[in-house]
Amino acid sequence: MxxxxxxxxxxxxxxxxxxxxxxxxxxxxxxxxxxxxxxxxxxxxxxxxxxxxxxxxxxxxxxxxxxxxxxxxxxxxxxxxxxxxxxxxxxxxxxxxxxxxxxxxxxxxxxxxxxxxxxxxxxxxxxxxxxxxxxxxxxxxxxxxxxxxxxxxxxxxxxxxxxxxxxxxxxxxxxxxxxxxxxxxxxxxxxxxxxxxxxxxxxxxxxxxxxxxxxxxxxxxxxxxxxxxxxxxxxxxxxxxxxxxxxxxxxxxxxxxxxxxxxxxxxxxxxxxxxxxxxxxxxxxxxxxxxxxxxxxxxxxxxxxxxxxxxxxxxxxxxxxxxxxxxxxxxxxxxxxxxxxxxxxxxxxDTEAESDDGSITNKTIQGHIEFNNVTFSYSKTQQHPTIKNLSFEVKSGESVALIGATGAGKTTVMQLLARFYETDQGEIRVDGENIKDYSRSAIRSQTAFVLQDPYLFEATIRENIRYGRLTATDDEVVEAAKTANAHDFIMTLEQGYDTVLDLDEGFISQGQKQLISIARALITDPAILLLDEATSSIDTITELKIQESLERLMKGRTSIIIAHRLNTIKAVDRIFVLDQGEMLESGTEDELLQLQGKYYDMVNQ
Missing domain, CATH: 1.20.1560.10 (ABC transporter type 1, transmembrane domain)
Structure with missing residues (x-):
């Protein structure tokens, strides 16, 4: 803007x-x-x-x-x-x-x-x-x-x-x-x-x-x-x-x-x-x-x-x-x-289209992610890079949380994983292969996003959930909604899953929109799940539902969560603390508390 x-x-x-x-x-x-x-x-x-x-x-x-x-x-x-x-x-x-x-x-x-x-x-x-x-x-x-x-x-x-x-x-x-x-x-x-x-x-x-x-x-x-x-x-x-x-x-x-x-x-x-x-x-x-x-x-x-x-x-x-x-x-x-x-x-x-030149197109991704000395800036005139010499590893099926102050580079990590941007230096590897060797469609089709501000189309709830995979059956749509804890509130609506989301009327809450967007992500059955402040717009009761289902949601897939509210990341395997685009500390919650570093201070605050 x-x-x-x-x-x-x-x-x-x-x-x-x-x-x-x-x-x-x-x-x-x-x-x-x-x-x-x-x-x-x-x-x-x-x-x-x-x-x-x-x-x-x-x-x-x-x-x-x-x-x-x-x-x-x-x-x-x-x-x-x-x-x-x-x-x-x-x-x-x-x-x-x-x-x-x-x-x-x-x-x-x-x-x-x-x-x-x-x-x-x-x-x-x-x-x-x-x-x-x-x-x-x-x-x-x-x-x-x-x-x-x-x-x-x-x-x-x-x-x-x-x-x-x-x-x-x-x-x-x-x-x-x-x-x-x-x-x-x-x-x-x-x-x-x-x-x-x-x-x-x-x-x-x-x-x-x-x-x-x-x-x-x-x-x-x-x-x-x-x-x-x-x-x-x-x-x-x-x-x-x-x-x-x-x-x-x-x-x-x-x-x-x-x-x-x-x-x-x-x-x-x-x-x-x-x-x-x-x-x-x-x-x-x-x-x-x-x-x-x-x-x-x-x-x-x-x-x-x-x-x-x-x-x-x-x-x-x-x-x-x-x-x-x-x-x-x-x-x-x-x-x-x-x-x-x-x-x-x-x-x-005449603007050059986004190329999809990766040679790997059909490989099933397991979700093993590595950042090796990655440096990235959004602009060539930027004085300080958004990410600087960032290195970490997320094993297949592991869940991690990225935390840090605004501008620490958390969202940028996700955008690089989706190949919205390319690294300036270093490399990102997925299942041992350079991410640039994958076609963008191969990466994105096996990655699900739940963004901070969910965007839904003016269509039925069923169509909005099915947008994640157009070939999904009605039963699969319902199952995804149940997994995301969205089924109960959907059934309270007069038309149920056939309710048209007239976005101007605003008859569903921001939290309910988020639940639908989570169901849309789940129906893709992704190998990698990216949650960017997914609970920031959700009330306390809905947040409890999300926390209750987080372990079930992350099971069997690599999950990366961005969150400022530390109580939403209790179920993750490891926590990465970023500061000005660099890795400040990483480990399990107990390890970071014993370290008494940045994460320890954030918890006490």
């Missing part, structure tokens, strides 16, 4: 020119970033490409039909209305009607197909992202806000989804319409085409001015959205702490700072992008004025060089000529926003 309580507050962090310049420089350093991102999105469309090509062909047909309509209108004016010759008028009107009906039909079909294609592509991307997140090491989650990661899974992918739903078709339609319209305009009147095209330099300058600002702003907006979501997740998860220390006002103040940051950058991004339709409308009016004015003069002063029908067609084509340019500019903004989100998604996909 990030240190938001120690961050400076009270000054709104608005978007500055330096922010935009810094983002632009970052973009220059990654000049091919957009191309690479688009290429990777294209890879996720594998299997959809034939359908995409068909959609593109429909888009071309639709665009051409939108060009044919005004062309036919101009012909009707020149050949039927002006000379008042109505022979054949009905037929061409039928053709015009059929053109617009077909235009509507192809527009609907292409939109329908594109929505399906885009959603399947987004599904593949979202599935791959979630799958990859399950493959990432624990260190990845330790260093990041969970809410920020959720923002990438939801907000960033949704932005990309919306863009694919609409922008691709609009982008392709605009290009085809632009080329087709310009070609027909040249055919009808090169002079009017030249006059209409005079607005293009002004258009390019305007669009470039706007997109140079919106691109960096969209990147900043995506980042600040993730920061806001991360902070919300922190406060929701730590709501009890906020209330215990009466920091509600501080939480609101901190939220306001982040919300204002997001509001500021969103304001400028939307403001700049909102200029595009205004500029396009202005240029469209200028183009229409040029066509109407110049066309009228040419129609009056030249002998048939420009006809009334041509002016009618050009008036419509002038709008069709600027509209695709406006659409391209608008879609470019949307695409820039989507690419900013896609880049954040691909950053996670």
């Amino acid at each position: 990030s240190n938001f309580f120690t961050r400076p507050f009270g000054h709104e962090r608005i978007v500055t020119k330096e922010d935009i310049v810094k983002t632009k420089q970052s973009n220059k350093n990654k000049a091919d970033n957009m191309g690479q991102t688009l290429k990777r999105i294209w890879q996720f469309m594998r299997g959809e490409r034939k359908r995409l090509y068909f959609i593109i062909s429909l888009v071309i047909v639709t665009s051409l039909l939108s060009i044919v309509g005004p062309f036919l209108v101009g012909r009707i004016v020149d050949y039927y209305f002006i000379p008042r010759a109505f022979d054949g008028l009905f037929r061409i009107l039928i053709i015009l009607l059929a053109t617009y009906v077909l235009l509507s039909l192809t527009t609907f079909i292409q939109a329908y197909l594109m929505v399906g294609l885009s959603q399947r592509t987004i599904y593949n991307l979202r599935h791959r992202l979630f799958e990859h997140m399950q493959e990432l090491p624990v260190t990845f989650y330790d260093k990041r806000q969970h809410g920020e990661l959720m923002s990438r899974m939801t907000n960033d992918i949704e932005t990309l989804s919306q863009t694919m739903n609409s922008s691709f078709i609009q982008f392709t339609t605009s290009i085809v319409t632009l080329i087709g319209t310009f070609s027909v305009m040249l055919y009808l009147s090169p002079l009017l085409t030249f006059l209409t095209a005079m607005i293009i330099p002004l258009l390019i300058i305007s669009v470039r001015f706007i997109t140079n600002r919106t691109g960096p702003l969209y990147k900043i907006r995506q980042r600040r959205t993730g920061e806001l979501n991360g902070y919300i997740e922190e406060i929701v998860s730590g709501q009890e702490i906020v209330k215990v220390f009466s920091q509600e006002d501080r939480a609101v103040e901190n939220f306001e700072v982040r919300a204002k940051n997001l509001r500021e950058v969103t304001f400028w991004a939307n403001l700049y992008s909102g200029f595009i339709p205004k500029v396009m409308n202005m240029l469209n009016n200028i183009s229409f004025t040029i066509v109407a004015g110049a066309g009228g003069i040419l129609a009056l002063t030249t002998n048939g060089l420009v006809t009334v029908g041509t002016i009618v067609v050009f008036a419509e084509y002038a709008r069709q000529f600027t509209r695709p340019l406006a659409d391209l500019s608008n879609q470019l903004n949307q695409v820039l926003s989507a690419i900013a989100g896609a880049e954040r998604v691909f950053q996670i996909l």
Whole structure:
């Protein structure tokens, strides 16, 4: 969890020119970033490409039909209305009607197909992202806000989804319409085409001015959205702490700072992008004025060089000529926003997954554990290692307790045994083999954890217990619950084992949650049992039940217990006293009491 309580507050962090310049420089350093991102999105469309090509062909047909309509209108004016010759008028009107009906039909079909294609592509991307997140090491989650990661899974992918739903078709339609319209305009009147095209330099300058600002702003907006979501997740998860220390006002103040940051950058991004339709409308009016004015003069002063029908067609084509340019500019903004989100998604996909490269995969572990001069630090910048030259041995089936002050390295020992982290120096051996030679799945599948803060899923009690081994039968689930002394309280519930744990309602106590988590660990029938402060959240009566069953739980398996409450470790074979990551003393309880060292002092205290 990030240190938001120690961050400076009270000054709104608005978007500055330096922010935009810094983002632009970052973009220059990654000049091919957009191309690479688009290429990777294209890879996720594998299997959809034939359908995409068909959609593109429909888009071309639709665009051409939108060009044919005004062309036919101009012909009707020149050949039927002006000379008042109505022979054949009905037929061409039928053709015009059929053109617009077909235009509507192809527009609907292409939109329908594109929505399906885009959603399947987004599904593949979202599935791959979630799958990859399950493959990432624990260190990845330790260093990041969970809410920020959720923002990438939801907000960033949704932005990309919306863009694919609409922008691709609009982008392709605009290009085809632009080329087709310009070609027909040249055919009808090169002079009017030249006059209409005079607005293009002004258009390019305007669009470039706007997109140079919106691109960096969209990147900043995506980042600040993730920061806001991360902070919300922190406060929701730590709501009890906020209330215990009466920091509600501080939480609101901190939220306001982040919300204002997001509001500021969103304001400028939307403001700049909102200029595009205004500029396009202005240029469209200028183009229409040029066509109407110049066309009228040419129609009056030249002998048939420009006809009334041509002016009618050009008036419509002038709008069709600027509209695709406006659409391209608008879609470019949307695409820039989507690419900013896609880049954040691909950053996670590019994070190296936790390898499972151990050669030992199927060996049945007996539970003989050895730490040989193990040294470990969570960070390279850490001044003092969390564990330093730690050595001890736990024989198969033996139970030991790790005790010591906070920061002594007790939990780190368990995390190293689970291969959440790797040692910096020394080695850990399991059944005589270096733990790095085991695959992570081989170690973890034969190790059960009961953590200090039990986590249960919003599912039935039966499903929560069975989560330890999905193939377990109902009878095995009940037996595990009985062994963990959880069966009696479960049977008092109205639905028994089929009771759904609605975590928001909180109808079971923290101690009962712990009993269920112990049953979940037991159903795996592990070779190694790791209990990290397993009784810290349990009331006295429940604690007695745990103590009563501890000997039964540990029988036949190697057990390592972390506990601050010394009366919970009476049943262990040996006790290891750690201090600042080093072994201070070890032995049975009687031996440590006779030694009159650290453990003796702790008992007396």
